[in-house]
Amino acid sequence: MTDSRSQFVADLHEAVAGVLRTHGAGLLSRAVLLLEVFDETTGEIGLFVETSPPDMAAWDREGMVRYAALDLAGAITASRVADVQQGEDE
Secondary structure, eight states: OOHHHHHHHHHHHHHHHHHHHHTTOOOOOOEEEEEEEEOTTTOOEEEEEEEESTTOOHHHHHHHHHHHHHHHHHHHHHHHHHHHHHHHHO
16 A cells, blocks of 8 residues: 555544544544545546444445445335324324
8 A cells, every 4th residue: 555545544544533622432443435536627526435443344345335235225114114003103
């Protein structure tokens, strides 16, 4: 890994950790950052994926992404169930 990439990941980790601390969300131990990026010159859309620590194993990264997807799906389902129940109560 290049020094500039290592520094980028360190800066990214510190920035996200600072935001989490500021908002009382806890300490950042590991992160997988997924960003959709838009190239202003070509108009192409790409996916930017970075991890902190930078040497996070691929299976660990995959597990965190799956955990996030399941958490989001659970929140969406709970919201829909609550909406249906509220509609029935009216």
